[in-house]
Amino acid sequence: MPFTYLRKMRAEEERQRLFSSRSSSSSSSSFTPSSVPVAGSPNRAIKIGLLAILIVPILLNLPWFHSALGPSGMPDLWVRPTSEASTIAAIAARPECYPVSGGEDFKFCEDLHLIPGSEQETVLISCDANRAGWNTVMGPLNSPETRGGLFTYEYSTAAEQERRKAVKVELRGFASESEFHPLGFSLLGPSEGGGKGRRLFVVNHGKLRSSVEVFDLKQPEGGKGWEAHWFKSVVHPLATHTPNSIHAISDRLFIVTNDHLFARRPGPVDSHMGPFLSHVLFGSFNVEGWKSLLVESLAKVLHNRRVAAILAQMETLLGLPLGWVTLVQLEEDGKARAKVIAKGIPFANGLVLTADAKTLVVAATTYPGVWMYDVVAPTPTSFYTSFPTSERFAWDSRLHLKTKLHLPFRVDNLAFTSYPTTLNSTDIFSGHALLATGHPAPLKLIAMARNPTKKTSPSWTISITPNPTSSKMTVGEEWEDKEAPLPAHHFLLSHNSQWRIRTLLQSTGETSRAGKQGEDEVSVASSASAFYRPYAGWDREGKPGGLLMVSGLYCGLTACDNVGT
Template identity: 30%
Template sequence: MLSSWKSVVVVGFISYWVYSHQHALKAQLLSKDLPRLYDAGAECSIVKDKHANTRFKFCEDGVVVSPGISIFSCDPGRLKWNMVMGPMIDPNPRGGLWAVHYDSNSVTQGPYRLDLNYFSPNVDFHPLGIEVTPSAEEPRVLVINHKRDGPTIEVFRIYFSSETGLLSLEYENTLQHPSITAPNAISAVSDQAFILSQDHRFTYRLGKPLNMFLPLLETLFVLPLGRVNLVEFDTVDGIRKVHTLKSGIPFANGVALSDDSSTLAVASTNRAEVQLYAWNQNSIEYVRAIKVPFSPDNIAFAGDSLLVAGHPHLPSFMAVKKGKTHTSPSWVSSIAPAVFDETGAGEDSWISRVARGARVSDILKSDGSFLTSSSGAFADMDMETMFVVGLYDGNGVAKCRVVT
C-alpha cells in the first residue's frame, strides 16, 4: 500500500513538473523546420577574416564602441574550455577581442584582432560577456574572463589611433570577488557600476565527481539557482561592493538595461523566457516574463526593441558542443511594447508600456547552415546595422540591416 502511494506521488510530481515546464521543453527539445536563412528583409551577410587559420570565430558576444565600430569576444578554444556548459579540459590557447569597422569611410577591409596592451601574455584569456561603460571621455571595455584559476572581469581602456584610425585596448585592472563564481553577461550602469548575471550555483570548477553531474542536473531540472548582481568598482582599487539584485533565476544568462533606464531584462535560458524588472537604481521589482520559442542567450536593447538571440534545438546544440557536428540552429527575436509612447515626450517608460502588452517578432532564423548557434544580437542604431554572433560558429559573425 505504501509503495503504491509512493508511486502516485512520484508520478504526480513528474506530471506537474512536465506541465509547468511544457513551454521550455517544446522550445528546447522539439526540432524546428527552419530555412537556411530568414532575416525579415535585413539582408544579412557573413563578416569573416579571410586569413587562413583565422581565430575570428566562436564569438559569444559583441558591443558597439562608437558608431561604425563594434568589438567581439571570440574564443576558438571553446570546445575544450567552457565553464558554463563544459568541458574544462584545456585552457590553451587564449581567446581574443576583435574589432570590425563598417562605416562608409572604413579604414580596414575586415575584422582585426585587438592588441591588449600591458595585459600579460601569460594570463589566461577566455572572454565571454563584454560591455562598454557609458563614459564619453574615458570609455572602458569590461570583459568576463574564465581563467583556469577562477573567473574575473578584465578592465581595458579604449584608444583610437589618430594615425591609423584603428582601435586598441590598454589593460587597467582585474576585478574579482569571492561571490563572483559563475559570471555570464554584463551590462553597464555607469562608469563605476555594472549588472552581472551568474548562471549557475554549481559549476564545472567543482572537484570530481561533483562536477560530472551537479552542473548538468541544475540545468536539466531548471533549478532556480542563478542570480543577478549589482557590482560597484573602481578602476584602481577594484570591486567595492557586490549586491544581489535577484536570486532564484534558473540559468540567468543575458542581461540588459533599457535606454530609458526603466527596465532590467534577464534571460532565463532553460525556462525559454525573458524576465522583465522595473529598475530602481539599487533594486529591482519583477513585472512580467515573456516567453520565446528557443533558449535565450544574450540580449540587448536596440531602440524601442529588445533583441533576444538563442538556441532553438538543444540536442543539436549539444552535438556541436561535443564536436559531433558543426551546425546547430539559430534564432533571433525582438520584444517590443505593443503600444508606442502615448505621451510623445518619452514620459511613458518602456517597462510601463511592455507591462500593458508586448509583441514578439522573428528577426533571423537559420537551420545552422548560414549561422550556427546564435548567442547574441546587438544593433548600432546610428549606422542602422545589426550583428548576430554564434557561440560555435566557425565562419565569423552575421551583419544585417536593422529592421524596424
Template identity: 30%
Template sequence: MTRPFSLLSITMKSSLSWAIATAFIAFGLWRNGRSSRNILIPTPDFPHGYYAEGSHNEHCAIVRDTPSNDMKFCEDAVFWEQQDRSGAVLDKVLLLSCDPSRRGWNTVMGPMLEPSFRGALWYYTIGQGGGASGRPRRITLEGYPEEHNFHPLGLDVYPSQPDRPESNLFVVNHARYNSTVEQFVISWRSPDRARWVRTLSGPEFVSPNALALTGPTSFYLTNDHRFTRRLPGVLGKTLPLAETILGLPLAWTNHVTLSDASTNEDAPGSPYAEVVTSRLAFPNGVAVSADGAQVAIASTTLCEILFYARDPATQALSPLARVPTPFAPDNVRFDSQGSLIVAGHPHFQSLVAVAANRTDALAPSWVVSITPTSPAAEAETKMGSDWDLGVPVPASRKVPRAPGYELRTLYQSDGSEFSSSSTALRDARTGVLYVVGLYADGLMVCTP
C-alpha cells in the same frame, strides 16, 4: 536540420547516468512547460536562412578576418560609441569577444579539457552605411599577464566622451582556476589596443556570464549557475546539468561597484557586489535600456526574458514583465529606440552536438526583437490570433504572446547559413543587424 539525438550520448556514459538524465529531462519538461519542449523538439521546416528585411543571399554576408579566420566562436558583441558633450552619438564601432578554443574549454557547457589557448577581443569598423565592407582587427591586450588564461564571454564598454578620452572595458573571463572579470582601458585614438588594469574576482563571482554597465566603474553581472562544472568529480558533471535541465531557480544577478581607487592599478581597491535579483533559472544576457529605466535579463532554461524597472539611484530592480521566447535566449541588447534584440538557440541538443564537435552537426539560429506596444496597437493585435507573420517558423507556433509586447522574428537559420546565434545588435539608425554565434565563423551583417 540535424536529426534529433540523445543529450545523454554526449554528456553521460553510464546506464545509471542515462536513467538520471532521462528523469531530469522528463521532469524538466513537466516543470517548465511548453517553452522547454520547444528547445528539445527539433523544427524540421527551419529555413537555410531567413532575413526579415530582404533576401538572405542578397542582404546578409559573413565578415571574416581573412586569411587567418581567427575571429570565430564569438559569444558577445557590443557597440562602442563616441559621444559629444551632449551625449549624441558621433560614431560607433563593434567590439567582439571570441574564443576559437571553445570546443576544448567551455565552463558552461563543457568540455573543460585545455584552457591554455587564449581567446581574443576584436573591433569592427562599421562605416557610413553600416554594411559588411569593414575589416575586423584583433585588439592587442597590453600588459595582460602572460601567465593568465583568457577565455572571454560577456563584455561591455563605456562610451568615449570628450572629457573622458579613455573608456573602461570589462570582460568576463572563464579562466583555468576560476571565472573573473577583467578590466581594460581602451582609447578611440587606438581602438586596436586595450591596456589591462586588473582582474576582479571574489566569492561573489561564482559563475559570471554577462555584464551591463551602469557607469564607468559599475555594472550588473549575471551568475548563471549556483553549481558549476568546476566542482570536483561527479558533482561537476551532474549538479550543473540538473540545475540547467530542471530550470532550478538557484542563480542570481549582482550589481558590482568599484571604489575610486579601483580604477588605478597601483591601488586596486575592492569591488562591492550586491545581489539585485535572486532565484533565477540560468540568467544569461543582461542589458540596460538607453534611457536607463529598464533592465532585461535572459533566463535561458525557462525560455523567457525578464524585464525590470531600474532605480538609477540605488540600482534596485523591480519586476515588470516576463516575455516568453521561442528559443533558449542567450544574450540581449537594447537598441536606441527601446526594442530589445534577443539571439538564442532553438534546439538544445543540436547546440550540444556542435559543442561536442560531432560530424555534420548544425546548431540553428533565431533572432527576435521585443518591443513594448501602445494601448491602440495592443487592442488591434487582440482582434486576430496570428502574429509574427510572414516568417518560415513564426514565433506564434512556439509560444503564447505576452500582453503589452510585440515579438518579431528578424532572423532564422537551420544552422547551414549561420549557426548558434548568441548575440545580435541592431543599429536603429541604419537598421543593420549584426549577429555572432557561439560556434560560428565570423560576424554576420544583414543590411536592409
C-alpha cells in the same frame, strides 16, 4: 473432581476462542481482499506517492520539455526584408548577407557592441577560438591555455574590401601567462570611463577561477586599430562564481549575471567556494563551529570536477531557477563589494539596462524568455542627485520583477538597437527595439559544443517592442510575425498582448549561398548575440531597414544588409 471439571471447562473455552478468532479472520479476508496484506499498504502508498512526485511535474511541464527538442521546418537562412511587396524596388532591396572574416582566431564569438564615440562606426566583438577545448558553461574543460581575443569591425567604411574584415585588438599590460577566455563585455563612452580611453569590462573564464577584467580601450597615437590597456582584475564570490553577461553603469559600478549555482569549473575551495557557500547557506562570508565544518565539507564535494559537471548539467536540463544578478561597486582602495539584487532566475544570461536606467531586462535562458525588472531608485539626496541619469541605478537601488515574457527559444544575449527604430521615445525602451538572440534547439547546441566541426545548431534572432494598443487580438486580425517561416507565436509557452515579437533571422545553421549573385557562403549557427543599426539617420540615401549582425557561439560573424524590423 471439581478440579478436573474446571480444567475441562477452561480447555473448552480456549477451543471456542481459537475457533472464533479463525472464523473472524477468514470472514474478513473473504469480504475485504484489498486489505491483504495489511503490512504492505504503507509501502504501496509510499511508492505511489514517489511516482506521482516524479510524473506529475513532467506532465505539467510537458510543453516546456517539448520546446527543448526544437522546432522542425527551420529554413536554411531567412532574414526579414524591409518590405513584403513584390515591386521592383522591393526586390532590389532584399536582404544580402555575407560573412565577416578576421583570420583563424576570429571564430566562436559570443558578444558584440558598438564602441561609443568611434569616428568610424565600429563594433567590438568577443571571440574564443578555443571554446571547443575550454567552456566553463557547457564543457569541455580540456585545455585553457590557448587564449581567446577581442576584435573590432568597422562596418560603416565605404571600402568594399575592408568592410568584411575584423581586426584583432592588442591586449596591453595583461600578463602573457594569464588565461583569457572572454564571454560578455560592456563598454562606457569616453567621458564615462574616467580616463582617456573607453572603460571596458570583460567577463573572463580562467583556468582556476572566473573574473571581470577591466581595460581601457584606446586607439594608438596616429595609428589605426584599437588597443586594450589592462587596468585591474575583479574577483568576488557573489559576482564571479559563474559570471556570464555584464553591464557597466559607471567606471566603478556594474551589474553581472551568474548563470548557475552549481559551477562546472568551481573556484578555489578556500578563497571562493568556502565564502560563497557560507553566504548562500547562512548569509555571511564568515561562519564558525558546525557551520564552518558543513561549509568546508560541501565545498570539497562541489569542487570535485565530476560531481560539479553532473550537478551543472542537471541544473541546465531541468531549468532550475538558481541563477542571479549581482551589483558590484569598486572601492577607492581597490577592493570590490557586491550584493545580489535579483535571484531565482533559470540560467541568468544576457542583460541590458534601458537608457533611462528605469528597466533592467535579464535573459532567463531555460524559462525560456526574458524577465523585466523596474529599477527602484534610492531616495534622492544631495549625493544621488549629482548622478547622471544613467546612474540612477546606484548601490542602494532595488529591483522589482514586473514582467516575465516567454520567447520561442533559449535566449542567450540581449541588446538594444544602436539607434531608435521608431519615433515613439515615450515607450519603455525609448523608441529602441530589444534584440533577443538564442538557441531554438538546445540539445543540438549541446551536441555542437562537443563537436563543432561536424555538428551544427539552429539560430534565431527576434525584435521585441511594446505593443501600442496592448489589447487582445480581434477576429480576423493577423499576428505580427506571420511572414516568418516559423512564426514566433507558434512556439511561445504563453502569449502577452503587451509586446510585439517579430523574427529578424532564422537559420538551421547549415551553410547556404548568399550575396547579390549567391557568391558568398554563409553559415549562421548557434547564434549568441545580435547588433542592429537602422539606416535612418545614417548616410544610406534614405533607405528603409538597417544592418543586422549576428555572432555564433560556435561560428563567426555574419552581416546582413537591408534588414527590416
